[in-house]
Amino acid sequence: MIPLISTGLGWPAVGLADRYRTTQHDFGGVGLLQTPSARMAPEGGFSFNANRTSPYSRYSISVQPLPWLEANIRYIAITNRKYGEAIAGDQSYKDKAIDAKFRLWQESYWLPQIALGFRDMGGTGLFSSEFVVANKRFYDLDLSLGLAWGYIGNRGDVSNPLAEIGLRDEGRAGSTGEVGGEFNTSAFFSGPVGIFGGVEYQTPWDRLRLKAELDGNDYKSEPQANNQDQDSSVNLAAVFRLSQGIDLTAGWERGNTAMFGISFSTNLKSGPLPPKVLDPAPEPRRALPAGVTASQVDWQDVSNRLHDNAGFAVEEIAIKDREVIVTGNQTTYREEAKGLGRASRVLDNSLGEGSYDWYTLVNKPRGMETSESSIRPDRLRALEENRLTLEQMRRATVMATPSIVSKDVVHSETLDKFDIGLSLGYNQNVGGPDGFILYQFLARVSSEYRFSRNQWVHGSVGADLINNFDKFKYDAPSKLPRVRTNVREYLTSSDIVLEHLQYTQTQRIGSDLYAMGYAGVLESMFGGVGGELLLRPHGSDWAIGVDANWVRQRGFRQDFSFRDYSTWTGHMTGYLQTDIYDVLARGSVGRYLAGDYGATLELSRRFNNGIIVGAWATRTDVPSEDFGEGSFDKGIYFTFPFDAFFARSSKSYGSIAWNPLTRDGGARLSRFYQLYDMTETRNTDRFNRGFGQLMK
Structure with missing residues (x-):
């Protein structure tokens, strides 16, 4: 009867792989409701999740950059707590967090899948937890069972075995403090241990999934003394697949509270690209004459x-x-x-x-x-x-x-000397006390004049179309030169801004050595002069570059005015294209915009369709208490090829970056051109991976 109903509604049947698809839990990541499971999304999986369980509204992004690694970023609005009048008036408190889960063992016929995970490992620690969980599937039933330290295991069903042998404390420290952002390793796996688990049942109707879990939290130790009544430790939910990539969830948690959620998912690795119907077909073969001079x-x-x-x-x-x-x-x-x-x-x-x-x-x-x-x-x-x-x-x-x-x-x-184009620009500030998302859409005019093929001027002007920056009131405190925390002034001082105006010259000065010099308005907050050298042997997995810049801070109106602050900044950067899932590792050491010295590590995974997922972290000689909330600079980014969305091939890319907080420590000059990107055709591995397109 069920297949007949599905056909009558015009819903196509799904394959076995989709029938046993993974689903997201409340905090983001594959799991049940409040608890994670050992399951992993398919490699390249990407989900945006939003759900409400009073008093928490949760928004998360979950990504599967590697088959054995799941990563999440999350905002939680604690709607019955305030940021504070001095900061944000009536705005609810927003907590930011980063999670990671690692697959330790893949399921076999007899043995379960096992994963180790860390929740809120780099945030304030309000919801921090560590867990080990196992999953075993029996046809349409997927069973999970785990042990958790911290928030997920607050009920404390058993004593901590690590404490009994002296490796960890019986008690557990609270949050990492107002500064937050540090990996609070001293608290990992400390405190009592809770048992959690549950079952996920795929019903005969492919679109309906049922969940039941034993929650390991008793809600008697909630952050900010925000304890909740719990009438039952069993949570129940139903997940309905509205369409390919959209799941709706409704549940009953703590025995007394409704939960509603929605998840949007796709696959960054295998998601279909639109057919390039606007591309010209390859030239058809003609009769080939002989002896043409x-x-x-x-x-x-x-x-x-x-x-x-x-x-x-x-x-x-x-x-x-x-x-x-x-x-x-x-x-x-x-x-x-x-x-x-x-x-x-x-x-x-x-x-x-x-x-x-x-x-x-x-x-x-x-x-x-x-x-x-x-x-x-x-x-x-x-x-x-x-x-x-x-x-x-x-x-x-x-x-x-x-x-x-x-x-x-x-x-x-x-030489075609002049280009001009019109595009749409976008600025945002996410997760601040003035509003969850502060946004601006711009009309952007970009142009380029070429004196020669290796000498050109590029510029762009943005004109405000729509924004909600009238809410943008808060300036974060800073103990460092304000090289980035003046972001509010830069975004709100003018409706028409000169975003970029730069003269650039490039040169190949050796078989494997490239150089670039530049001067002008280099980015939204700084202008100046600089240069870069890059050693990149052809076909090699490694490269080394160095850049040096003298810059001066721009005026808030982003015209041709400048402020008093100026500095030298520059880095030496090593690049290594690893054999581990095509991960590119970049390590930089040098001087940052605020005059601090330190290093940045950046890891990125490029999928064959051109989509890139990356993350970075920067530590400098600025102490955490001087850096401020967040402790050190970090973030993630996604880079999308434009032809992933359009019916015409293009080499253009767009990037979306998420930085939990804008601070002055570890701030790098946002250079418009990078020699490593400009010399990408020296990567023979990439040529080999794309060789199947030879006849397209």
Whole structure:
């Protein structure tokens, strides 16, 4: 009967993998209601969750960057407690937190899945907890059982075994204090231990999931003396899948309180990209003439087609013996191999069979040769006719560092000197005492004038469209030079702002060495002069860069005025592309904008579809009490390729960063260009991963 009902409502049946999908718990992350489970979302899983269980409203983002790692960021509005009149008047108290869960053992036929987790590990510690939990599935029943220290286990069902052997205290310290932000490792696994667990039942109706759990918390030790009555330690809920990626949850918790929630989920790794229906189709094969000479070719037509069909902006085309060398820059396709395959067909259609043995594309972004890829046209035709495998084709394709060779230039393209465009801009301040989200939408005009291919001026002007910054009243206290905490003044002082106006010059000064110099209005709060050097061997997993800058603080109206504060800032940065799930590690040491010295560690995971998930943390010589709330600078970010949303290919990206607090310690200059990003085509591993796009 159930399948008939589903069909009658027009709801498609779901596969087994979706039927046993993971669901989110109240705090964000895979679990039941108040408690987590050992389950992990699929690799690349991403969820935004919102729910209400009086007196708490919770908002969280959960992401699965690695198969064995779940990470969460969360805001909790404690609606019956205030920030305080001196700070925010009647605004409710907002607590910020970061969680992590690690899979220790994957479920087998006989053994359960086991995970170790930390809740509120880097926030104020109001809801901090550590737990070990196991899960075992029996068809449609998924059972969980765990032990928790801290908030999840506040009922204290058993004594702490670590305390009995002297490794931890019987009691547990409260929050990490007003400053917060530190990893309060001294409190980890201390205090009494609570037992929690439950069952998740997938009903015969694929869209309905039922949950029941034994809560390990008795709500007698709630943060800020906000204790709650608990009539029952059993919580119940139903999860209804409204549509693909949207879950609605209704529950009954503490035996006396209703819970309502919604989760939006997608997959950053395997989520479908829109078909590129607005891209031109690869050039169809033409009858190939033989014996075509360079003088018989309409090179301007070839250049135009390379740009329009292969996305390759040509600088020059040259001949060396039986090799055609095209120098320029890929402007359209994220996967270099896709542009290479399309360009080779354009050249083949123009030059004919047997005229040349190699086609070479030299990548020269911003006037810097970074790499060259060479392909044999006869092998490409063999691949198209299924006489060659893709793996054999890759072995016949050469990736190398560009070299200076004697060649005959047959065509040079005139530099397109000026660009201008209109886009939508967005600014925000999240989780502050003046309001959960303070936002601004801008109309942005960006333009660029090129003196040469490696010398240009870029600028952008933003005009306010709509905002709620009238609520933005609070300036956080600071014991350091106010290099970032003046954010309110910068966001509210003018409706039209000069966001960026910078002269930049680049140069390749050695086989593996690149340089960049720049001057002007460098970002929203600082202008000045600076430079960067980058050593990046072709095809290597590592690179080293150094930047140095003298900057002066801009006026609040973001025009051409400047304030009195100026400083030197700069860093030495090491880059390592690891073999661990394609994680890029960046480590920097140097001087920050407030004059403090320290280091930043940044880790990011790039999925094959171009989406990047990253996190950073900065520690400097500023003591936690001087840094202020948060203790040290940290945050996460997501970078999305624009063609993940549109029907046309693009190399453009947009980023969304989450920084729990804006403070002055550990503040870095927000440089508009980075040599590491500009030399990305030296990454042969990325070329190899995208080689399957050669025939697209």
